[in-house]
Amino acid sequence: MTGIxxxxxxxxxxTATVSRALRGLPNVSEHTRASVQAAAAKLGYxxxxxxxxxASGRTMAMGVVVPSLSLWFYATxxxxxxxxxxxxxxxxxxxxxxxxxxxRERVFxxxxxxxxxxxxxxxxxxxxxxxxxxxxxxxxxxxxVGGAVRGLRHIDIDECxxxxxxxxxxxxxxxxxxxxxxxSWQMGLTRQVPVQRRKGYEQALAQAGIPLRPDWVITxxxxxxxxxxxxxxxxxxxxxxxxxxxxxxxxxxxGAILAAHDAGLRVPQDISVIGIDDHELAESFGLTTxxxxxxxxxxxxxxxxxDELHGTVARRRSVRYPVTLAERxxxxxxxx
Amino acid sequence: MTGIxxxxxxxxxxTATVSRALRGLPNVSEHTRASVQAAAAKLGYxxxxxxxxxASGRTMAMGVVVPSLSLWFYATxxxxxxxxxxxxxxxxxxxxxxxxxxxRERVFxxxxxxxxxxxxxxxxxxxxxxxxxxxxxxxxxxxxVGGAVRGLRHIDIDECxxxxxxxxxxxxxxxxxxxxxxxSWQMGLTRQVPVQRRKGYEQALAQAGIPLRPDWVITxxxxxxxxxxxxxxxxxxxxxxxxxxxxxxxxxxxGAILAAHDAGLRVPQDISVIGIDDHELAESFGLTTxxxxxxxxxxxxxxxxxDELHGTVARRRSVRYPVTLAERxxxxxxxx
DNA sequence: TTGAAAGCGATACCAA
DNA sequence: TTGGTATCGCTTTCAA
Numbered sequence: 001m002t003g004i005x006x007x008x009x010x011x012x013x014x015t016a017t018v019s020r021a022l023r024g025l026p027n028v029s030e031h032t033r034a035s036v037q038a039a040a041a042k043l044g045y046x047x048x049x050x051x052x053x054x055a056s057g058r059t060m061a062m063g064v065v066v067p068s069l070s071l072w073f074y075a076t077x078x079x080x081x082x083x084x085x086x087x088x089x090x091x092x093x094x095x096x097x098x099x100x101x102x103x104r105e106r107v108f109x110x111x112x113x114x115x116x117x118x119x120x121x122x123x124x125x126x127x128x129x130x131x132x133x134x135x136x137x138x139x140x141x142x143x144x145v146g147g148a149v150r151g152l153r154h155i156d157i158d159e160c161x162x163x164x165x166x167x168x169x170x171x172x173x174x175x176x177x178x179x180x181x182x183x184s185w186q187m188g189l190t191r192q193v194p195v196q197r198r199k200g201y202e203q204a205l206a207q208a209g210i211p212l213r214p215d216w217v218i219t220x221x222x223x224x225x226x227x228x229x230x231x232x233x234x235x236x237x238x239x240x241x242x243x244x245x246x247x248x249x250x251x252x253x254x255g256a257i258l259a260a261h262d263a264g265l266r267v268p269q270d271i272s273v274i275g276i277d278d279h280e281l282a283e284s285f286g287l288t289t290x291x292x293x294x295x296x297x298x299x300x301x302x303x304x305x306x307d308e309l310h311g312t313v314a315r316r317r318s319v320r321y322p323v324t325l326a327e328r329x330x331x332x333x334x335x336x
Numbered sequence: 337m338t339g340i341x342x343x344x345x346x347x348x349x350x351t352a353t354v355s356r357a358l359r360g361l362p363n364v365s366e367h368t369r370a371s372v373q374a375a376a377a378k379l380g381y382x383x384x385x386x387x388x389x390x391a392s393g394r395t396m397a398m399g400v401v402v403p404s405l406s407l408w409f410y411a412t413x414x415x416x417x418x419x420x421x422x423x424x425x426x427x428x429x430x431x432x433x434x435x436x437x438x439x440r441e442r443v444f445x446x447x448x449x450x451x452x453x454x455x456x457x458x459x460x461x462x463x464x465x466x467x468x469x470x471x472x473x474x475x476x477x478x479x480x481v482g483g484a485v486r487g488l489r490h491i492d493i494d495e496c497x498x499x500x501x502x503x504x505x506x507x508x509x510x511x512x513x514x515x516x517x518x519x520s521w522q523m524g525l526t527r528q529v530p531v532q533r534r535k536g537y538e539q540a541l542a543q544a545g546i547p548l549r550p551d552w553v554i555t556x557x558x559x560x561x562x563x564x565x566x567x568x569x570x571x572x573x574x575x576x577x578x579x580x581x582x583x584x585x586x587x588x589x590x591g592a593i594l595a596a597h598d599a600g601l602r603v604p605q606d607i608s609v610i611g612i613d614d615h616e617l618a619e620s621f622g623l624t625t626x627x628x629x630x631x632x633x634x635x636x637x638x639x640x641x642x643d644e645l646h647g648t649v650a651r652r653r654s655v656r657y658p659v660t661l662a663e664r665x666x667x668x669x670x671x672x
Numbered sequence: 673t674t675g676a677a678a679g680c681g682a683t684a685c686c687a688a
Numbered sequence: 689t690t691g692g693t694a695t696c697g698c699t700t701t702c703a704a
Contacts, residue, residue: 003697014675019699027673044473049450050395051697053386054680061429061452069411070616079405082432086439091452093397094430096418103422114385116397116427137380225620258620261597280406284561284594340682350691355683363689387681390696 002045011039022047061091062305063117065125067189068098071222072251072279073294074123077145080298081121088306093117097125097188104188119305121145121298126190127152141308141315145301146294147190148318153304155297155319159193162290162323163200166246166274169288169325171208174333175244175272178205179216179234181227181256183248197248197276216242220252227255228262235263243334244272250279250289257285257330268332278326286329297321338381347375358383397427398641399453401461403525404434407558408587408615409630410459413481416634417457424642429453433461433524440524455641457481457634462526463488477644477651481637482630483526484654489640491633491655495529498626498659499536502582502610505624505661507544510669511580511608514541515552515570517563517592519584533584533612552578556588563591564598571599579670580608586615586625593621593666604668614662622665633657 008015013032021028021036028036039045053059064081066074078094085092093116097104120135124146127135132151135142144154170178180201185194198217205212218234220227227247235241247253253275260271267273267286275282278291300319307313344351349368357364357372364372375381389395400417402410414430421428429452433440456471460482463471468487471478480490506514516537521530534553541548554570556563563583571577583589589611596607603609603622611618614627636655643649 005697015698016676016700017674020674023699029673032673044470046450047699048390048697049452050386050389051680052699054384054390054682055697055699057680057699059386069405069415070408072406075405075411078430079432079434082430086432086442089442092430092432094414094418094428096415096422096428098415106422106425114382116385225617228620255620281561284564284591339680351682352684352692353690356690359683365689368689383683384681387696388683390698391681391683393683393696 002043004045004047007036007039007043007045010043011036019047058309059116059118060089061093061117062302063093063095063120065095065097065120065122067124067186069096070098071249073146073222073249073277076280076294077123077298077301080295080300081302082298083295084299084302084306088302090118090306118309119143121301121305124189124193125149126188141305143301143305144190145297147192149190153316153318155301155304155321156192157292157321157323159196160200160203162276162292163197163246163248164204165200165323165325166276166290167201167204168208169274169327170244170246170272170331171204171210173244173272173331176208176210177213177216177240177242177244177334178210179213179218179242179245181230181245181247181252182217182219183222183252184219186221194248201246220247220255222249222252224251224255224258227252228259229255231256231259232262235259235265242271244274244331247273247275250275250277250282250287253287253289253330254279254281254285257287267330269335272331272334274331276323282326283328288328288331289326290323291326292321292323338379340381340383343372343375343379343381346379347372355383394645395452395454396425397429397453398638399429399431399456401431401433401456401458403460403522405432406434407585409482409558409585409613412616412630413459413634413637416631416636417638418634419631420635420638420642424638426454426638426642454645455479457637457641460525460529461485462524477641479637479641480526481633483528485526489652489654491637491640491657492528493628493657493659495532496536496539498612498628499533499582499584500540501536501659501661502612502626503537503540504544505610505663506580506582506608506667507540507546509580509608509667512544512546513549513552513576513578513580513670514546515549515554515578515581517566517581517583517588518553518555519558519588520555522557530584537582556583556591558585558588560587560591560594563588564595565591567592567595568598571595571601578607580667581610583609583611586611586613586618586623589623589625589666590615590617590621593623603666605671608667608670610667612659618662619664624664624667625662626659627662628657628659 004015008018021033119141122144148156218230220230245256253273256273275289278289304316340351344354357369455477458480484492554566556566581592589609592609611625614625640652
């Protein structure tokens, strides 16, 4: 409840000086700053964010739009963003598009137009032309993490190349019967992720002269349960069975491993599994994977936006984040 | 960029009327409201949150303090909170205490004292006396989800009773060699959760006349990987082995199931497993569990605070959320 | 280095 | 039902 005037009175200076002293601005004598800080501490004063936001035009908050919180990738990007914002004293406003009762439009109304945030990070979101127009018109710095998006800066990985590399890893081990556990595309999300990964898988097969078997391309929702079901279904079929699976995410890969166990198969002796992500459980599962680093991708996105807000750096361009193969125990040459 | 005055000019009314019309307040003729809305739409006007926050004293945002995002319980509570806030046009400001670079103090500074939020929901946080004092002094409605906390309202479950019931379920099946996978307490979090669950386990054993075996009380960090390790360690020991395990969380229970598989044991034939939560993967794992409903707990917390802010309801008291046994395939009578 | 005062953009009270 | 206007609490020129 304490206002700036009370601090000013207590310290015997003007409110202008209090403001400067407390924000660490230059041109304040050390003596003055000390007594202002003392007065503020004594009175328990902290500036109201609404007031300073209104006066300065900066909200010191950043919006993060996510499709859901239940996938490891999203949660981890958020933690990366958060780690940077925290250090910069920015608040994180979370807009969750997923779940029960989603309404995408309001996000725009609330964060962008209401100016509750200074910048926006969107995860895997595919903006409509209209949405991009609104974003642009507000001058709100924006960046997308996890997928290329038309007309917006983004941080992404080489989706196609990563999928290709994963598949090639299996091929190099000697596999030729390789299934692909595809992550299903969701309305409103970047289409590039599933599409490009599928493409990389197909390219790798084609280059190795392996014919594509559409019945071995199965779908999950990027999570463990659905992948486990899809994989169980595949393994339960009569006829030839793949000796390896490439999954679009580690959560799906782990689902595949569980499905293999359910079917009485050993990994990697009976079937090899490779994923994408380097999930926190990947090590526990001995999962070979294409390691991307969502935490760092989130942190990088936040840093880029902060730099831009501080005017430290000219508007930076899109970034392609490197991915590396993390070889563990879930992949091996096929049995004869 | 459009301000309220421009809308007022466009609609040919005063700013006061624009404000009333747009917020849906009474005492505005339908004709006026319509033309104001038209003008606002035409100009793309949306009120600035800083300005209205300053003028009205309401920020239309709620803070949510979480220990981390990587546990299912926390993420799910957040989604429950979010679903309610969204419907009420409130924004969710996320304060993550966990992870790299945590600093708890700043949370208070930023959200509570800076008045960025109208209310606060804390998950499993144990506030210090000082923190509670600060909270009280601001009149910021606060509620804790997931654990009783001294001097603050909370939503919790009967930790002790739930643990007892879970253990009793195993005993009723005929088990007498029952291990307990305890979730480790973390600095700053409610101590009640691990303590009470341990107590319930011990009570159930005592009532059944089963002596406690301290070497069968093992610890994990509420997650799968650590529980899998702890359980593998237990199963790898020479000598007698438990026929059942009660885990403090489903994530740990799933870790135990995986450890059992790693050890070549079948669940439930060789070892029964029961958890607490009803995790989204519980069904996939056939896990028997004490189902609490974090989504609803979060939603309820948000609703209670909104009611309080709206003055609809007198300050509500703490709530004890009901937990039910969800029996699946991971528990069965012990083999002879 | 410090202070005075003019905003920032709404809301809300009081009149009309 | 509407309009005028003081006010919210801080930031930021501009002078001193």
